[in-house]
Amino acid sequence: MLSYLLFSVTIGGIYALLALALNLAWGGAGLVNLGLAGFFGIGAYATALATGAGLPVALGLGIAMLAGVLAGLAITGATLRLRDDYLAIVTLGFGEIVRLVALNERWLTNGADGLSGIVAPFKAQLGVQGFNQGSALAVTALVLLVWWLLRRLDASPFGRALRAVREDQELAAFAGKPVLRLKFQAFALSAALAGLAGALYAHTQSYISPDHFQPLITIYIFLAVTAGGLGRPLGALLGAYAVVIFLEGTRFLAALVPGIEPVQVAALREALVGLSLLLVLHFRPRGLLPERIPPAPKALP
Amino acid sequence: MTDPRSGFSRRALLAAGMGAVALPFLPAAARAQGSGPLRIAALSPLSGAGGTYGPSMVKAIRAVVEEANAAGGILGRPVELVVEDDQTSPEAAVRAMRKLIDVDRVVAVAGVWSSAVAAAIAPLCWESGTFLATCAGADALTNLPHQGFLARTQPNTTLQGRKFGEFALSQGARRVFMLSPQTPFVQSQFDNITAAVKAQGGETELLVYDDKKPSYRSELQQALRFRPDAIVLGGYLPDTTVLVKDMLRAGFAGTRIAFAYSVNQKLVDSVPAEAVEGIYTIAPSPAENSPAWKHMTEQAGTTTPDPYSTQSYDQANLVLLALQAAGTASGTAIRDTLRKISQTPGGTVVSRVTEGLAALKAGQALNYEGASGPCDFTEKGDIIDCQFRYEQVKAGKLTLLRIA
Amino acid sequence: MDALLQALVNGLLSGSLIAVPAVGFTALFAILRYPSFAVAGYVSVGAFAGWWVNTRFGLGAAPALVMAFIAGGLSGLACEMGALRRLMPSGALTVSIASIAVNLVLENILRFVFGNDLRGFDLPILPDLQWGGVFIGVQQLWNLALAVAVVAAVFGFLMFTRFGRAMRAVADNPDLARLKGIDPRRIAAIAVVLGAGLAGAGGVLLGLDTSIDPMTGYRVLLSVFAAAVLGGLGSVPGAVVGALVLGLAEELALLAVPATYRTAVGFAAILLILTFRPRGLLGEKAV
Numbered sequence: 001m002l003s004y005l006l007f008s009v010t011i012g013g014i015y016a017l018l019a020l021a022l023n024l025a026w027g028g029a030g031l032v033n034l035g036l037a038g039f040f041g042i043g044a045y046a047t048a049l050a051t052g053a054g055l056p057v058a059l060g061l062g063i064a065m066l067a068g069v070l071a072g073l074a075i076t077g078a079t080l081r082l083r084d085d086y087l088a089i090v091t092l093g094f095g096e097i098v099r100l101v102a103l104n105e106r107w108l109t110n111g112a113d114g115l116s117g118i119v120a121p122f123k124a125q126l127g128v129q130g131f132n133q134g135s136a137l138a139v140t141a142l143v144l145l146v147w148w149l150l151r152r153l154d155a156s157p158f159g160r161a162l163r164a165v166r167e168d169q170e171l172a173a174f175a176g177k178p179v180l181r182l183k184f185q186a187f188a189l190s191a192a193l194a195g196l197a198g199a200l201y202a203h204t205q206s207y208i209s210p211d212h213f214q215p216l217i218t219i220y221i222f223l224a225v226t227a228g229g230l231g232r233p234l235g236a237l238l239g240a241y242a243v244v245i246f247l248e249g250t251r252f253l254a255a256l257v258p259g260i261e262p263v264q265v266a267a268l269r270e271a272l273v274g275l276s277l278l279l280v281l282h283f284r285p286r287g288l289l290p291e292r293i294p295p296a297p298k299a300l301p
Numbered sequence: 302m303t304d305p306r307s308g309f310s311r312r313a314l315l316a317a318g319m320g321a322v323a324l325p326f327l328p329a330a331a332r333a334q335g336s337g338p339l340r341i342a343a344l345s346p347l348s349g350a351g352g353t354y355g356p357s358m359v360k361a362i363r364a365v366v367e368e369a370n371a372a373g374g375i376l377g378r379p380v381e382l383v384v385e386d387d388q389t390s391p392e393a394a395v396r397a398m399r400k401l402i403d404v405d406r407v408v409a410v411a412g413v414w415s416s417a418v419a420a421a422i423a424p425l426c427w428e429s430g431t432f433l434a435t436c437a438g439a440d441a442l443t444n445l446p447h448q449g450f451l452a453r454t455q456p457n458t459t460l461q462g463r464k465f466g467e468f469a470l471s472q473g474a475r476r477v478f479m480l481s482p483q484t485p486f487v488q489s490q491f492d493n494i495t496a497a498v499k500a501q502g503g504e505t506e507l508l509v510y511d512d513k514k515p516s517y518r519s520e521l522q523q524a525l526r527f528r529p530d531a532i533v534l535g536g537y538l539p540d541t542t543v544l545v546k547d548m549l550r551a552g553f554a555g556t557r558i559a560f561a562y563s564v565n566q567k568l569v570d571s572v573p574a575e576a577v578e579g580i581y582t583i584a585p586s587p588a589e590n591s592p593a594w595k596h597m598t599e600q601a602g603t604t605t606p607d608p609y610s611t612q613s614y615d616q617a618n619l620v621l622l623a624l625q626a627a628g629t630a631s632g633t634a635i636r637d638t639l640r641k642i643s644q645t646p647g648g649t650v651v652s653r654v655t656e657g658l659a660a661l662k663a664g665q666a667l668n669y670e671g672a673s674g675p676c677d678f679t680e681k682g683d684i685i686d687c688q689f690r691y692e693q694v695k696a697g698k699l700t701l702l703r704i705a
Numbered sequence: 706m707d708a709l710l711q712a713l714v715n716g717l718l719s720g721s722l723i724a725v726p727a728v729g730f731t732a733l734f735a736i737l738r739y740p741s742f743a744v745a746g747y748v749s750v751g752a753f754a755g756w757w758v759n760t761r762f763g764l765g766a767a768p769a770l771v772m773a774f775i776a777g778g779l780s781g782l783a784c785e786m787g788a789l790r791r792l793m794p795s796g797a798l799t800v801s802i803a804s805i806a807v808n809l810v811l812e813n814i815l816r817f818v819f820g821n822d823l824r825g826f827d828l829p830i831l832p833d834l835q836w837g838g839v840f841i842g843v844q845q846l847w848n849l850a851l852a853v854a855v856v857a858a859v860f861g862f863l864m865f866t867r868f869g870r871a872m873r874a875v876a877d878n879p880d881l882a883r884l885k886g887i888d889p890r891r892i893a894a895i896a897v898v899l900g901a902g903l904a905g906a907g908g909v910l911l912g913l914d915t916s917i918d919p920m921t922g923y924r925v926l927l928s929v930f931a932a933a934v935l936g937g938l939g940s941v942p943g944a945v946v947g948a949l950v951l952g953l954a955e956e957l958a959l960l961a962v963p964a965t966y967r968t969a970v971g972f973a974a975i976l977l978i979l980t981f982r983p984r985g986l987l988g989e990k991a992v
Contacts, residue, residue, distance in 0.1 A: 004403030011396060032798050078976045082983050084798060085740050085938060089930045090979070093972035096927060100511070103483045104965045112485040113441045114391075114417055116424075128428045205395060206424055209417040212392045214349075219809065222802050230799075251385065251400060263356040266347035266386035267816035274809030278788050281803050285795045348813075352821035353918065483965055511967040513924045515722050515915045518715045519959045522840065526708075538823055539924070542916040550833045550842055571825035571916060 003129070006136045008244055010204055013139035014197050016240035018217075019224040020146055020233055021193035027231035027291065028159070029186035030166035032088040035075070035095030036221055039191045041213035042067050042098060043198025045109060048208055051119040060119075061199045068195025071098075072188045080183050095215060102210040114209025118202050135204040142200070143237065146193065150233040162186055163231075220247065223273065227280045229287025238289065246276065338381035339374070339630050341366070341620055342407040343613075344397055344422070346414050349389030353538045353567065357601070358412040358436075358613040359384055364600045365617035369654045375625050383407060387414070391421035398422040402429045408624065408632045409434065411616035414609060416442060416485045419451075426450050432623075432635040434616035436609050439485035443681040449636040452619075452682040454612035454673050456585045458486045462493025464583055464689050465533055465558060466505075469494070472556045472581075474531035475503040478524045480544065481535025482512035490535065512540040521547050531556035537563050542572060549576045558583065561692065566605045566699055574697045582699065584608040585674045586690030589704045593618075593652035597672035605692070605699040608673060615671030619643055622657040622669060642667040644677035644685075707838035712956040718845035720932075720952020723925060724852040724945045725910055727932040728859060729903030731944040733781075734933065735876045736896035739797035743784055743804040744904045744929060746811030748922030751777035751905020752912040753815060759826050766828060766913070770851075770906050777905015778898035780811065785897045808923070815919040823916040826909075848910050855903065856945050862899075863941065872896055876939070931971045935978055937988020946986055950974070 018036060025031040033039070046067035047060035055063070071094075079090045102109045109115065123131040153159050164172040165179050173179045202208050220243055228239020250272050254265045280287070343362045345355035366382045369375055383405045387394035401407045402425060409432035413419045416439035423442070426433040427450040435442070435453045442453065469477045477498050481487045487509060495505040506527050510520045521544070524532060532548070532555060534541050541563040548557065561584030569577050585608065587594050597614050598604050606614075620635055622642045627634035642648075642657065648668035651657040657667055669676055674687030691702045730744045754776030755769035784807045792800045831843040863869035874882040875892045883889055904922075911921060928951065936947025951971050958970040978986065 001403055004399050007396075007399045007403070026798075030798075032801075078980060082979060085734075085801070086934060086979065086983075088798065088801065089740060089934050090972070090975060093927060093931065093968070093975065097969045097972060100966060100969050104509075104963065106488075112417065112483055113439055114420055116420055116441075116445060205421070207391070207421050209391055209420065211390055211415065211417040212421075214390050214392075216349075216388065216390060217392060219805055222805065226799070226802060248396065248400065251397070261356065261820075262343075262345075262359045262384045262386070263347045263352070263820055264817050265384070266388075267813040269386065270348055270388075271810050271813035271817070274806040274813070277806040278803060278810070281792055281795070281799065281806075282788075285792065285799070348816060348821070350920075352816070352920070353823060356821060508964055510964040513927075514719075514967060515911055515925055515928075516715075516719045516845075518719065518840070518842065519712060519956045520964050522708075522711055522715070523959070523964075539916055539918070539920075542823060542825070543914060546830055546914065549830050550844070551840055552832055552835075567822055571823045573825070573828070573830050576830055 003132055006132045008248055009136040010132070010139050012241040012244040013136070013143045014201050014204075015221060015224060015244055016143045016237045017146060017193055017197035017200070018221045019228065019236035019240040020143075020150055021190045021197065022221050022225050023230065023233060023236035024150060024193065025187050025190035026225065027236070028154075028162045028166065029183050030084060031183060031187050032084060033091045033187070033190065034088050034215075034218060035091035035093070035098070036194055036218045037213045037215055038095030038098035039068050039071060039194035040198040040201070040217065041102060041208075041210075042071050043195030044202040044208045044212070045102060045115070045198075046195065047199035048115045048118045048202045049108070051203075052115070057119055057121045057203060060203070061196060064195040064199035065192040066195075068191040068193070068198075069188045072191025073184065076184055076187045080180060080187070092215070095213070095218065099210050099213050102213070109210070112210060114207060114211075116207045118206045118208065120203060120206050139200055139204065147233050147237050154233060158182075158185075219273070223277045226277065227287060229289035229291060231291030232287075232289055235287050235289035235291070239287065242288075247273070337378070339376065339378045339624070340381045340383055340405050340407045341617070342383045342385065342401045342405065342410040343412040344385050344387050344394060344401065344410050344418070345412040345613075346389040347386035350537075350539075351389040351414050354414055354562070354607065354609050355386070355412070357607055357610045358414065361597070361601065361606075361610040361614040362412050362617040365614060365621065365654055369621050369658070372655045372658055375621050376628070376630055378630070380621065387418050389415055389418070391415075391417045394418040395421050395425065398425050402426075402431055407431060408630055409620045409635055411620055412613045413437060419453075420445065423447055423451055426632070430632040432620065432632040434620060436612045440489055441485065443683050447682065449680075449682070450632060452639060452678050454585075454615055454671075454676065454684065456674075456684050456687055458489040459493055460684070460686070461583075461585075462490040463497050465490070466494040466497025468581065468583060468691065469531040469533070469556065469558060470498060470501050470503065472531060474529075474556050475501070476527065476529045477503060477505045477531045477533060478527050478529035479505065479507045479533040479535055480517075480520065480524055481507070481509055482537070482540055483509050484535065487535055494533065510540070512536060515543065517544050517547050518551070521551055521553075525551060525553065529555060531558060534559040534563060538565070538568055542568055545572060545576045545580065557581065560584070560608075561690070562608045564694065565607045566603060567607070569694055569697060569699060577694045578696075580694045581702075582692045582694075584690050584692075585684070585687045586704050587670060587672060587674050588688060591652065591670060591672065593670060593672040596653050606672075611672040615669075615673050615676050618654050618657070618671065619669060619676060621654050622651075622661070622667065625658060625661055626667065640678055643669045644675075708960060710837075711839050712960060713953065714839055714841055716953030716956035717949055718842055718849060718952070719956065720949035721845065721849035721852045722910060722914060723928045723932050723951065724948035725855055726904045726907030726922075726925065726929045727936075727944040727948045728856055728941055729900045729907060730929050731933040731936070731939055731941060732859065732896060732903065733900035735939040735941070736872060736893050736900075737785075737800075739801045739804070740930065740938070741804045742801065742926065743781070743789075743807040743811065744901070745922035745926040746784075746808040747777040747781050747901040747904035748908040748911065748925065749815055749919055750780045750811060750908070752908030752917045752921045753819060754905065755909035756824050756826060756912060756917050759828065760824075763827070766826075766909070769826070770909050773905040773909040774902040775905075777908065778902030781897050781901020781904070782894060784811070785901075786894070812919045812923065819919070821918055823918050825916055826913055828913065844913065851910065852945065855906070856941060859899070859903070859941055868892070868895055927968060928971065931975055935975055935985055937985025940985070940987045943985055943987030950986070
């Protein structure tokens with residue numbers, strides 16, 4: 001049971017990083033990234049390949065973030081001038097393309113077989129149990145660090161400018177904000193965080209494959225951010241842990257319904273995920289922890 | 302930035318709420334695998350891309366468990382089957398497997414379908430000493446450092462690819478084209494087909510397609526330009542359904558050979574009869590008149606059960622009998638006794654769990670012969686050898702041609 | 706040469722398969738102003754409904770299409786009115802996210818009731834015509850004709866009927882429309898039935914060529930989105946043109962790019978066209 005809880009904490013932390021990433025782009029700048037799973041995958045593959053080639057894990061994490069940034073810039077470079085709904089759909093396609101490349105470029109990614117035996121730092125010294133504890137601890141610490149940084153960012157002039165862009169792009173441009181550059185920066189930073197989440201996943205689980213990065217995980221993260229409260233890092237953070245508790249909890253709940261086939265249990269579980277997202281949106285449309293817009297400084301430039 | 306008072310109370314409320322959600326699930330942990338029911342798991346695709354296969358696999362495993370329980374259970378304890386959906390995603394599967402290992406404390410997991418799922422959960426299994434039985438086809442799987450905790454009932458591609466090639470040749474084909482989605486085994490499968498066909502002076506070609514498309518006309522026409530005498534279909538149910546229709550429309554009159562898990566009775570029933578008439582299928586198989594096959598078909602209520610179901614049936618039988626033979630309820634015990642019940646030379650041949658239990662009671666050594674084949678395993682966990690059953694769709698029914 | 710001609714034919718035919726659900730999707734967008742992921746669910750619901758009347762009562766493709774339109778339309782109306790409409794104040798993208806949830810629920814209701822087994826229509830498959838060295842699918846020609854007819858009907862409805870004109874007025878400017886005495890809610894309801902119904906009818910066309918299971922709609926969702934974006938979100942003729950261009954791009958690319966990258970080709974086409982025409986091929990106006 002303890003390992004299960006520890007594992008859930010680790011996964012919750014990785015989901016939390018993804019949720020923070022999404023919250024930064026969506027809650028911060030109004031950019032919907034439906035290809036989150038793709039950026040997650042890019043980070044995972046980047047570090048798996050880098051550390052597989054003998055680089056240290058810390059460098060692998062850095063490369064994963066860099067790979068996320070590069071992918072983010074590539075996709076925004078092509079679409080950022082478009083309306084937001086166009087961006088959403090293009091990112092969705094991008095996520096699928098990442099999966100296709102991972103699946104087909106065998107020379108690089110080992111194709112559908114996936115990459116196994118990814119470096120698990122200190123596992124030999126710590127043992128299995130110790131590694132699980134260490135992973136949970138390290139991931140949680142990193143999540144808290146990222147959260148703290150994002151909170152500071154939120155309160156900074158950059159954060160306020162971003163919100164201005166989200167609320168009214170034209171007005172922000174009129175007020176002299178560099179709208180396009182802000183969007184680029186927000187999206188790239190968000191992509192870097194998603195890449196970091198992918199890297200952590202790779203190093204804690206030691207195996208990745210194209211099938212890991214299906215759109216389902218993107219849905220979970222959207223659930224996390226909307227449930228937690230869009231626009232507020234703490235909301236995204238807690239929302240992610242709540243989603244993991246919910247996903248795991250439904251296993252036990254669905255098992256209680258008598259007289260239905262296993263496939264119906266599975267259907268019930270997935271339907272519950274959808275229903276709960278709808279319920280949250282209906283009853284707490286701004287999430288469990290709604291965004292609070294900080295008062296603007298007295299003297300605007 | 303945050304209002305400390307309201308922030309705190311809300312946070313506390315949330316934390317309390319989460320705790321309340323988690324609480325009811327805690328007591329399950331208290332039950333260890335020492336007394337009470339003996340738990341094994343089925344982790345199969347019940348939703349997602351593999352969703353067409355999982356339900357009947359779980360059904361097959363459940364039938365074996367019920368049979369064992371009706372005979373008094375294993376090691377004097379009732380067997381409880383815990384079913385989880387892998388959602389055809391290794392990410393979801395890892396979460397499910399963690400729960401199965403740490404909360405349910407299962408000793409073994411069976412009915413694992415996709416190669417990526419098997420590879421993802423394999424480390425959890427060997428680290429926790431949980432036995433993993435799978436139908437996954439990737440050759441790389443048994444090369445993992447699994448310390449014996451993994452066995453698969455699906456023959457590897459060397460065994461299987463050669464059979465496809467030889468069968469095509471036996472139908473008089475010299476030019477063989479393979480159409481397949483991207484799978485972990487497509488390349489080695491094709492290489493093995495090629496080796497067999499080229500040895501007789503034939504030619505082969507491969508086209509790998511994107512498996513979510515509503516039509517494969519251009520892919521098929523590319524294949525037809527090769528002027529093949531035989532086309533090998535390497536996909537799964539949804540994409541193969543599209544392909545067989547497109548082949549009928551294009552008027553391909555040559556030999557069509559498919560895995561029995563893609564052109565199975567479900568596919569045959571769901572498309573117009575003329576689209577599948579004459580297609581050959583190949584599947585690992587036990588010898589003719591195998592009692593396990595017969596028993597399995599009675600249980601499944603169909604004369605042509607899906608190969609993944611027959612394999613799941615065998616996996617459940619093997620796991621339960623190994624537990625009984627070992628005398629202890631653990632994954633390590635299954636690992637150490639699996640080959641003693643599956644392939645003891647001169648052992649009593651058994652084909653279902655009740656027979657095995659009776660033979661064990663009489664102090665006999667066992668040689669399990671299953672519904673998917675003889676179920677003899679190498680050190681690495683691969684099938685040593687098996688026969689293949691060749692069937693053909695005739696008048697909307699899969700009809701047995703021969704077993705060889 | 707034959708290969709090129711064949712690729713053109715195949716492109717048009719496979720594009721027509723996506724065209725009808727793409728029109729449904731874009732019609733929903735025109736009125737509701739958000740990209741609805743629930744179309745995948747409406748497609749699957751329609752496919753199952755059509756399959757049901759076909760196999761249960763032995764009716765042909767036409768009644769199956771009608772039934773699919775009705776089932777798709779009603780499920781769309783129920784989801785839109787019951788779950789999505791109220792979220793409008795939270796913004797278009799929030800509703801769009803909610804529609805992902807709606808799709809998940811619809812898919813799993815189908816899974817709960819019907820299971821994951823594949824189903825198919827009890828209708829004969831017509832062999833291809835061969836013309837020169839080029840194969841032309843008869844059934845796909847019917848699909849193409851049907852897609853064109855559906856679009857013509859929708860277009861006619863929008864241009865020449867009272868409801869259609871009201872709908873366009875709402876799409877252009879809801880506030881102005883209200884001033885003119887048009888009830889945007891009623892118009893939106895009709896638009897939803899129309900859009901979701903078309904998605905459902907598209908499910909039957911897809912089901913004829915593929916198989917019917919709870920993921921029938923999901924498998925083509927990306928292509929449907931791509932077609933609508935390519936043609937310009939909200940433009941009905943644009944969705945058809947987008948679907949055909951997408952089909953052509955994918956099939957022509959097969960001559961040069963490995964077949965496994967078909968989806969990627971579609972998206973490359975989108976990026977290319979959006980770079981030069983940021984609102985898609987025909988996206989200037991709402992209709």
